[in-house]
Amino acid sequence: DIVMTQSPGSLAVSLGERATINCKSSQSVLNSSNNKNFLAWYQQKPGQPPKLLFYWASTRESGVPDRFTGSGSGTDFTLTISSLQAEDVAVYYCQQYYSAPRTFGQGTKLEIK
């Protein structure tokens, strides 16, 4: 199984400041046939199901604000929020869909400092 490791486990950032969440996979999730990384980022707010933010590591889902950016390739990925807003408080998960079983990172809890 591909192990997904996120860091940090929790993060406190001031409003308007940058937040950076890292995700590392135990093996590459880059598909050589189409040069796409099979990695997704999700945002989960309390009492709600997860919401897709990015697929293919860096393709923003429709409706996701452009202050969110997904980047990285191979085994190392980053979710960046350029200017933190109050509504961004949530737990963020990465997930690989390169191979079965699907695996999620353990989550990063983002709070306001």
Added chain:
Amino acid sequence: EVQLVESGGGLVQPGGSLRLSCAASGFTFRNYWMHWVRQAPGKGLVWVSIINIDGSSTAYADSVKGRFTISRDNAKNTLFLQMTSLRAEDTAVYYCASLASPGHNFDLWGQGTLVTVSS
């Protein structure tokens, strides 16, 4: 409206059984592989099971293999999860979902249904 609605959760004793359902609407259910994902209270997301578009192929997490069975009824746009030999560690919110995949980015989750295994 495009949605997934789970039902069937509740309190069950250890060793008991429960059948979860997930009703799909607003999209062509039969075109998508479907998943169950669970989340224990205060914990992270854990993938449980997957089924292909016609139900002929399934897969399970090791933790539920041999105890859980995923199935679907495309005529009724419904996904199921039959859970047997339930354990305390199966306590979680169970989500049905169509997850972003290599072939598409259609990602839709239900609101989840809580399963509590306790005596």
